[in-house]
Amino acid sequence: MFGFEKSTLRIVVGLNQVDKIVPNGWDMRLNAPSKAAEKEIERRCIEPSQVEFYSALKRYRLIPLISTVTRYAFAGFKLDNVEPADPFELADKDVQEFVAQQLSKDGGKSLKSPTKDHLFEEMSKYLSRDELNLVRKKFAQEKQIPPKVAVFGKTGVGKTTTINSLFNANWKTSHTVVGTTDAQIKEFELQSGGTLEIIDLPGYGVSLSKDRGYEKLYQEHIPSCDLVLLIIQANSRDFSDDQEMLGKVVEWVKKAPTPVR
């Protein structure tokens, strides 16, 4: 349904509220979906690379979500010190021991990706000293600007709640009437290092007149973003609004292959 080209676009789709995907579909003890809910999730997430399912309210799979966000962000290099969550954290003890053993054997090499220092070393072979300094300066300058992530989606899908859960933001939310009516922007330090600038955009789909008013705001902010996190609701079937909006977002992002500042 959301047919956009893989990995070329800086868009990630977050499927929120998987705890409500089927009635009584949440195992409170494990804080995880029940078997029936898991099946439903599978049915919905057929192309999982740029789609992450999670529940902001239950704080379920927030780490995979933030990892995917940083992975597909345009300026991911600024977050090169992000440490992905330990994939063996919840594994059985013997598995953890085995992993630790293997890691100590190769000195932890396999987990480390090439750093930017290697990159500069490599460049120094081809560039003059002045050129290299210029690149370094530009790089340092650029690093001062944190990657910008737009959180976007239909009204009430939990954009603000997602931000609150991810960054302990305490932004205001509402159940009945529209909560966010203007773009809120704030920088957040990631626990694993690095900073993200988050824009919380007012949701679309409220009414025809409201959407017309907001479209300008979207068009103004989205091309400048390193990533658009589009949130959709797991326990809903009406995706016409999302389809329509995603079409526009793809167009705006394609027109601005690098974030416009």
Place this chain on the structure above:
Amino acid sequence: MRDNFVCVFFGKTGAGKSSTLNKLFSLDLATDNAVACTKIAQEVLLPNSEYLNSFTQQVTIVDMPGIGESLDADEQYLPFYETWIKQAHCLVWVTQADTRAYKRDQIFLEKLLHLFPKDLYFIIALNKIDCLGVDEGEQGFNLDTQSPSIAQYQQIPEKIDDVYEIFKEVIGTRVIFRKDNIIPYTACYGWNLNNLKLNIFTRS
């Protein structure tokens, strides 16, 4: 005196049209949590004995495929909508309380408004009151009494006002539409469902 009273159930996909009909008239229409399942307009003739009154010979209920499933599907279903809405005496527009997104409702209302018979009885069935969100620490739907919690009760008037403004913006004066034509209920637990039924048949 009418020989046939046609009541059309219409609304966004997943709003609970089929579930509502199943509960209202003890029917057995297919329902699904994740995937749209009503793909064609389904006519149901209600047994006369139960719903017959002095004005009506026969009650026909029509369950429409939902809007908003995808842009293609919306286009594909349009002929069904056109056929049935022209004949409708009562249009029950099912929508859900646990959302704030009513633009798709507006778009379709705008598209179909010209088909509305002048004396159409327009009702908004505001489903899923049990799912009205409450703040942390507040009570949700009361399963023992099968009725909304105090926190949810307090939200209902605000919700109705909001829905009224949004629908009125499009309907204007084309048909009669007042705040008391919006009936909050939950098909899942049956709360206020009888009131919805009464409302439908008061005009039959």
